Amino acid sequence: MKLLVLVVAALYACAHAGVTIQNEIGDNIKAHLGRQELQFHAGSTVITDDDQQLIAELQTRETQDRNLVANAIRDALEGFRDDVINGNDVLPPLDPFHVPHIGPFEYSATAIRVRGNLHNFQMEGLRWYVVDHVTFNTLRLALGVQITVPWLTFTGSYDAFARVALVTHNAGGNYRVFINRLQTSVDVRVGTNILGGGTLILRELNIDIVIHNINIQIDGMVGSSLLNNMINAWVQNMAQNLLRDELEAFSQLLSQQLFDVVAEFLANFTLDDLLG
Known part of the structure; x- marks a missing residue:
């Protein structure tokens, strides 16, 4: 590929220096090189082994991070x-x-009143x-x-007092x-x-x-x-x-x-x- 590039470059320089190839063999050579030049500039979509290795390295680095x-x-x-x-x-x-x-806790509504406290509250687990x-x-x-x-x-334990209308109630326990x-x-x-x-x-x-x-x-x-x-x-x-x-x-x-x-x-x- 490098040789092809050098040849194309040399021919380009010769053309600008005024060198021409006029015989049939020269025309065939120019036509052939022209086709090769077009093939050289065409992009390749083939994923090479190097591309695969680079993709794998990037994925590995992302996973590691x-x-x-x-x-x-x-x-x-x-x-x-x-x-x-x-x-x-x-x-x-x-x-x-x-x-x-913990407390006191209070709740009030129409004709209802509740008051309570928590003692020795303990959480485990x-x-x-x-x-x-x-x-x-x-x-x-x-x-x-x-x-x-x-x-x-x-x-823990609790104590509570409740009043409903005229009725009162005291409670307590665990x-x-x-x-x-x-x-x-x-x-x-x-x-x-x-x-x-x-x-x-x-x-x-x-x-x-x-x-x-x-x-x-x-x-x-x-x-x-x-x-x-x-x-x-x-x-x-x-x-x-x-x-x-x-x-x-x-x-x-x-x-x-x-x-x-x-x-x-x-x-x-x-x-x-x-x-x-």
């Missing part, structure tokens, strides 16, 4: 388990998580969370995380709430602000919370064990309906509430910090 970010986030989430158990400078230990007193998957898309700067907590328990398989999915997409020095901008934040099953047991609401069991069954059904009907709305509300908080946090970082 994507995995580096995803693995770094996974490692950070796994490292947070120690903070859940022992706490840190900002957070107290979260498993078990103990609060001596958070330390057993599992990082199901972490995904990162370099081109879209999109991050997806799913975490499953196999079980959670909330235990409670236990058991959550089976709580899944939390977080999808985040960010961008960069070039004018602001390449700082990160939060574009999307979607949180989805799913609870597969919940069991609630409360004693001491009334003196009769039969009535107490009936109230527990009513509370259980109400809780299941709440999970089915309201948890999606709660997830959307939580996403909206946390959007500004996460956006402010990301404003302290650049794209290099994310990919580095």
Whole structure:
């Protein structure tokens, strides 16, 4: 191919120097070289072995970059388990998580008034969370995380006072709430602000919370064990309906509430910090 180019270049120089080939053999040579020149300039769509190797290297590099970010986030989430158990400078230990007193809670309606307090509230099970998957898309700067907590328990005691018209009632006892398989999915997409020095901008934040099953047991609401069991069954059904009907709305509300908080946090970082 190089020889052909040199020959064409030489002929082009000779033509401009006034050298002509006028015999039949010369005409055939010029015609042949003209056809070869056209073939030389025609593009080729054949993917060579070198092209295949380059494509594979680029795909491997993209996968490695994507995995580096995803693995770094996974490692950070796994490292947070120690903070859940022992706490840190900002957070107290979260498993078990103990609060001596919560309340009072109050509810009022026409001729109805309810007031209550929780005592020795304790949550257990958070330390057993599992990082199901972490995904990162370099081109879209999109991050997806799913975490499953196999079980959670909330235990403690309560006291309550209720007035319905002229009838008053005092109640008190223990409670236990058991959550089976709580899944939390977080999808985040960010961008960069070039004018602001390449700082990160939060574009999307979607949180989805799913609870597969919940069991609630409360004693001491009334003196009769039969009535107490009936109230527990009513509370259980109400809780299941709440999970089915309201948890999606709660997830959307939580996403909206946390959007500004996460956006402010990301404003302290650049794209290099994310990919580095």
